Amino acid sequence: MYQAKIMALLFVAGDQGIKEKDLAQLLEIDSAALRQNIEELKVKLLTDQDSGIQLVEYNSLYKLVTKNEFSELLTSFFKAGLGTKLSQAALEILSIVAYRQPITRVEIDEIRGVQSSGSLNTLLMRKLIKEHGKKNVPGHPNLYMVTDEFFDYFGIKSISELPKIENFEDDSNIGDINGES
Known part of the structure; x- marks a missing residue:
């Protein structure tokens, strides 16, 4: 077991x-x-x-x-482009890093509510994000930022080209504690 x-x-x-x-x-x-x-x-x-x-x-x-x-089989897989799609989890993490960078894994986990290290490692391997120093808190966790490959992957030149985060927020269902709007 x-x-x-x-x-x-x-x-x-x-x-x-x-x-x-x-x-x-x-x-x-x-x-x-x-x-x-x-x-x-x-x-x-x-x-x-x-x-x-x-x-x-x-x-x-x-x-x-x-x-x-x-190794040869896996090399063929990646050369054929079959491993190029990002999972939903990886896309979520990538968007969090893009909008909140620099950010730690723990902060990403808190936002998502689930553990993110597997997808985070995938993004690091694919060079869509990179480690960018350490946060000055106990444990000194790594900080993550997007890379030039991120911009190339999405065909943009800067973070300012991303949609404004406010465009995704929906205030219509937010009320006070009693459920009133």
């Missing part, structure tokens, strides 16, 4: 991965039990001929990645 949970968590974490201590805490198991489950899962994925993914560790950070033998 832990292996399925580990895979689910690592899948959602995407390129960000999850640190060993965070995985153990989320699964409510000790580090030794976690490492045993991870080692078993690594072997299981590596030896499964029907699996295209593997579990890797980088300095106590775990990730799911594609197996090396599929």
Whole structure:
């Protein structure tokens, strides 16, 4: 059961991965039990001929990645342009970054009400957003901004060409606490 949970968590974490201590805490198991489950899962994925993914560790950070033998296939996929569409979540995050930049992942999560790291990593990989320093608060989280590729992707020259945010706000349903307008 832990292996399925580990895979689910690592899948959602995407390129960000999850640190060993965070995985153990989320699964409510000790580090030794976690490492045993991870080692078993690594072997299981590596030896499964029907699996295209593997579990890797980088300095106590775990990730799911594609197996090396599929690199040519994946290169063909991206060269064919089949991986160029952005998901609804990625578009939401991209618009939040564009309108509120510079902004942290936590601030994006608060606006959306859901965790955004997977789509955020996709946008970073596609170079539509970039890290732009650190916010001067505890933990010093990364700040994100749109890139020149963002402008190219949407065919605009500056943020001022984006529609005004006020055009999307609908005040007609806003009332006081009793529901009166």
